[in-house]
Amino acid sequence: MVDRTLNFILEGKPFKSLSSGRTDAMVSAENAAIELFIDEPIEDLEAFLELFNNNLPQDIRALNIKEVDKTFNIINHPKVKEYIYLFTFGEKCHPFCAPIMTTILDDLDIELMKLGAKLFEGEHFIKSYCYKPTDNGIYTREILTCEVIDNNLYSANFFPNKSYLLRVKGKGFMRNQIRLMMGALIDLGKGKLTLDDIKTSLLPNSEIKMEYIAPASGLILKKIEFD
Secondary structure, three states: OHHHHHHHHOOOOOEEEEEEOOOOOOOEEOOOEEEEEEOOOOOOHHHHHHHHHHHOOOOOOOOOOOOOOOOOOOOOOOEEEEEEEEEEEOOOOOHHHOOOOEEEOOOOOHHHHHHHHHOOOEEEEOHHHOOOOOOOOOOEEEEEEEEEEEOOOOOOOOOOOOOEEEEEEEOOOOOOHHHHHHHHHHHHHHOOOOHHHHHHHOOOOOOOOOOOOOOHHHEEEEEEEEO
16 A cells, blocks of 8 residues: 555656565554655655655554665664554453454463563574474574563553553564464463463474464554664
8 A cells, every 4th residue: 555655646756665564464553664765856755744644545654754875774774673462351342442452351360471471581492483484494583572561552442441561572573473472471371371381482492382373453563663
């Protein structure tokens, strides 16, 4: 949709776009980034941004625009990504919650999940948390922050009285990694896994396969920070 909009407002002039923060279907992005390559400079960036937003569909909004050096590459440039997974438990929520919040009908031990989330922080072997891993992937990755906290970021009058966030920050994530991590924490909260199970799954050359991929709709790309 972004490329279709750019093609329209650039009136068919050649361009290329690269994105950082590609997500699965039904995953939301509060802050993604796009790099636009064009042959001619944009004379008025603010006017271009307004024109861009006026023609984007209503579920996409550009927040700002700035010129970068031609050597900048949005995919390869060092960056940190922050993801949020919004969830609640115990009873079925208002249907309007469905696009951005996962509801677990079973009771969850949130305090145990908080302990489990902290186990992911640091450098670990995380092949167990990659969807369909291969034998030649790079699975030793560093997670800067991983915590389960009360939801104080998002609110609506149809939200349940209590909801929670899994907050994860790192320099890069593999396919379905955060949803598999969240799935493991949900199973931990249900009593299907133990803290030792998660510790073992993060050991070098672990072959444990985590089966439960948490629903996509609770995941939100919160922020991308470029060095």
